[in-house]
Amino acid sequence: MHEVGIADSIMGITKDVARENGLTRITNITIQIGQFTAIEADALDFAFQLMTKDTPVEGAELVIEKTPLLLRCKKCEGEYSGEIDNLSCPLCGAEDYMxxxxxxxxxxxxxxxxxx
Amino acid sequence: MGKSTKTQTIPVKTRILSENDRLAAENRAWFVKQGIFVVNLISSPGSGKTTLLVDTLNALKGKQHCAVIEGDQQTSLDANRIAETGFPVRQVNTGRACHLDASMIKNAVSELAVTGLDILFIENVGNLICPAEFDLGEHCKVVLMSVTEGEDKPLKYPVIFHLSRAVVMTKMDLIPHLRYDPLLAEKNIRKINPQAVILRTSTYTSDGLQDWLDWLVTQKSHLPL
Structure with missing residues (x-):
């Protein structure tokens, strides 16, 4: 469960931001997680809640904004929402995209x- | 009068793995400076990473100076197998972590004899999900899929297949005993990563091993020095 490592990194960033800005208690952390990442939102939230226990971050809401997959075909230059298990261009069928x-x-x- | 508190929202926009990425960039810069080509091998447990590595190292003896970092949650079984090839190896036990990260590589490299090294192989923890997002500072990721795992792995674990420069199909000698269609497997890889080099190998028959070695050496020759 690598989400523990991800949650740990979020905690590190949060502590730095809290210190630099004089925040004494954290109430909300908003993150963006792309659709095409190896991150499971529920597992991340679970790991985060465990990790924040007995810290100034305990009780903070972790808001996970999921950003959908968006690709551009290098052949027809069309933009499309790819399927996670098929990134090919649905417009022209090309398998060359960014x-x-x-x-x-x-x-x-x-x-x-x-x-x- | 008591002190009042107010709520403040700070815009951050920091990559979650920025610290890992920073260390990975340091690793990569150091590897490039030393002229060491670094390959991060990733697969499910039991796909044949260590066996492929052992055969690779034996074939490269006298031609390339190699070293290996072995990642496993527990034991030094794989490192012991690598050590028998005579090449330097460092075992990293990740404990509860299911992947290697850049700091583990930095520490392991400091304990390895790397002077004059040509290729450093990193065998990641057997797992197709967790290692995907953790940059180690390698020059490329290579994902292995054994034929016993079925053709659908690229579709089920698309991120790691997308991020890998090559896909090595292993245990090809078992094909006559399986309902496995290598063409379907390749088609699935192409849906996720059209640029990936696909290599079919068997350590049992040594088929495809030379193609894999040639690919490695070519990749090393492209390393910016």
Whole structure:
């Protein structure tokens, strides 16, 4: 379950952001996970909740925004939503494409309480 | 008067694996500087990574200076098999982790004799999911699929097949005993990764081994120095 490693990285980023911005309690972490990644959202949320126990991040909501897969065909230059198990162009059938979106694994924003 | 608190939202936009990526970039830069071609071998458990590696190392003896980093959750069984080839090997036990990461590679490399090395093989933990997202600083990923696993693995685990430069089909000698269609397997790989080099191999008969060795050496020759 590599989601533990992913959750650990989110915790690291959160701690840095909290320290740099004087946040004393974290209430929300919004992340973006692409459709074409090897990340299972439920497993990640489970790992995150376990990991945050007894930390200033405990109780924070992990909002996972899933970004759909979007590709561009290099032959006909059409853009299309690929199927995860078939990335070929549905417009012209070409198997030559670039992924425009769907590989994201990003911490988008962090919300927390600050004194003053 | 008590201190009041206010809620603030900080835009971040940081890659979740940015720290791993930073270490991987350091590894890669160092490998390039040293002229070491690094291959990250990934497959399900039991697909034949270690057996292919042992045969590869024996074939490269006297031609390429190689070393191996072996990733397993437990035991040094694979490292012992590699050590018998005479090439340096470092076992990394990942414990609860189901993949190698860039910091593990950095540490393992510091403990390996790498002077004058041509090729470093990293045998990842047997798993088609977890290793996919963790860049180690390698020059390419190679995924193995044995014929006993069925033709559908590229469709079930598309990310790792998409990210790999080559797909090595292993245990091809078993085909007469199986309802396995290698052409269907190749078609499935193409749906996910049209550029992948597909190599059919058998360590039992040695068929395809030379193609694999030639591919490795060609890839090494393309390494920017």
């Amino acid at each position: 992924i425009l979106q769907g590989r994201e694994m990003v911490v988008k924003s962090i919300s927390g309480e600050k004194i003053g």
